[in-house]
Amino acid sequence: MFSARRISLKSISGFNPKFASTLAFVESSNNKITPASLSALNAAKKLNQPITAILVGKTSAKIVKDELPKYSANIEKVLIAPDSKYNHYLPEEVSPLLQSILSDSSNDFTHFIVPSSFTGKSLLPRVAAKLNVQPISDIIAVEGPSTFQRFIYAGNAIATIKSSDSLVLASVRASSFEPLEAGAPKELAVQELAYVEPEAKVEAEWVGENIMKSERPDLGSAKYVVSGGRGLGSKENFDKLIDPLAKSLNAAVGASRAAVDGGFVDNSLQVGQTGKIIAPDLYIAVGISGAIQHLAGMKDSKTIVAINKADDALIYNVADYGLVGDLNEIVPELTQKINDAKGA
Numbered sequence: 001m002f003s004a005r006r007i008s009l010k011s012i013s014g015f016n017p018k019f020a021s022t023l024a025f026v027e028s029s030n031n032k033i034t035p036a037s038l039s040a041l042n043a044a045k046k047l048n049q050p051i052t053a054i055l056v057g058k059t060s061a062k063i064v065k066d067e068l069p070k071y072s073a074n075i076e077k078v079l080i081a082p083d084s085k086y087n088h089y090l091p092e093e094v095s096p097l098l099q100s101i102l103s104d105s106s107n108d109f110t111h112f113i114v115p116s117s118f119t120g121k122s123l124l125p126r127v128a129a130k131l132n133v134q135p136i137s138d139i140i141a142v143e144g145p146s147t148f149q150r151f152i153y154a155g156n157a158i159a160t161i162k163s164s165d166s167l168v169l170a171s172v173r174a175s176s177f178e179p180l181e182a183g184a185p186k187e188l189a190v191q192e193l194a195y196v197e198p199e200a201k202v203e204a205e206w207v208g209e210n211i212m213k214s215e216r217p218d219l220g221s222a223k224y225v226v227s228g229g230r231g232l233g234s235k236e237n238f239d240k241l242i243d244p245l246a247k248s249l250n251a252a253v254g255a256s257r258a259a260v261d262g263g264f265v266d267n268s269l270q271v272g273q274t275g276k277i278i279a280p281d282l283y284i285a286v287g288i289s290g291a292i293q294h295l296a297g298m299k300d301s302k303t304i305v306a307i308n309k310a311d312d313a314l315i316y317n318v319a320d321y322g323l324v325g326d327l328n329e330i331v332p333e334l335t336q337k338i339n340d341a342k343g344a
């Protein structure tokens with residue numbers, strides 16, 4: 001049983017690679033481990049030390065039974081906290097649990113890894129503040145047990161960061177790590193944890209969620225993405241041009257912040273520094289100028305195609321292919337050609 005004592009690992013053990021081990025937070029959605037969590041597990045694997053996965057909420061037992069064994073080659077142990085208070089990853093509820101595990105000196109955790117998801121981003125600073133350690137957010141590479149790379153200046157430079165904390169807390173940028181590969185399933189040792197009462201009364205309450213329904217693939221994990229910007233002019237034009245092009249490629253739809261602010265699409269489709277950070281095989285930017293905040297979310301894409309009437313648009317600096325001209329003419333023609341090639 002984990003106690004809720006608040007003792008910094010730094011003061012207990014100091015960094016001792018002999019006993020190093022990693023606690024990895026695994027999120028799920030629709031009874032599946034999220035792709036971002038699989039990328040975070042892959043980052044955890046690069047630390048070359050035993051990994052303990054922690055899952056919370058009522059679906060945790062099912063996932064541990066049906067899904068997690070496929071990744072057991074890289075996971076040594078599993079903790080589950082099935083209490084229904086953890087069902088919706090409310091950070092006010094989940095962070096006291098994590099704090100209690102990480103501050104328990106019998107656990108020997110030297111690293112705590114979360115995906116850079118909405119949940120991970122809410123948990124990491126809370127846990128770090130309570131444990132008095134410096135979190136490292138959005139790592140893009142693991143160079144050693146305490147050395148990591150992350151982007152700075154909206155993705156225009158890479159910083160190499162060395163942590164001096166004996167407990168390293170990091171969030172992982174999913175687009176920088178392949179998801180952990182599945183293998184032959186093997187039974188895992190599972191320990192069940194009880195609910196940890198937060199120190200203060202939790203005022204936040206999960207009321208409900210409004211999930212955008214779309215026939216298109218999920219933006220965060222799609223292989224192909226078609227994004228539209230302010231150049232489309234209106235929601236009607238966005239729907240008229242972007243949706244058919246995305247459909248022809250079975251691509252996800254994305255958008256610039258200007259398109260979101262203009263009400264063309266829901267803000268869950270925003271790509272960029274303050275939106276989703278993605279690295280699909282193909283990214284088509286339509287009527288997007290290429291501001292650094294947008295590039296920060298897509299410039300790792302393998303192939304970038306830009307459609308813009310201004311031949312000096314910044315987006316062309318990162319594009320592999322550029323179609324200079326009026327998107328109102330180019331996009332329908334491109335969509336038609338793709339459909340013709342498919343024999344549709």
Ligand SMILES: Cc1cc2nc3c(=O)[nH]c(=O)nc-3n(C[C@H](O)[C@H](O)[C@H](O)COP(=O)(O)OP(=O)(O)OC[C@H]3O[C@@H](n4cnc5c(N)ncnc54)[C@H](O)[C@@H]3O)c2cc1C
Nearest residue numbers: 229230231256257258272273274275287288289294309327
């Ligand atoms: C703190 C901060 C965070 C931000 N975060 C984000 C973010 O996460 N994501 C994001 O996208 N932005 C973000 N922004 C906003 C960003 O700076 C830009 O304002 C935004 O990306 C511009 O969107 P856009 O390219 O669609 O619009 P614009 O810059 O207005 O570009 C429109 C483009 O469409 C082209 N165009 C117009 N008509 C046509 C036509 N008929 N045919 C072809 N091309 C045409 C124009 O040549 C132009 O290049 C952020 C800004 C700040 C300050």
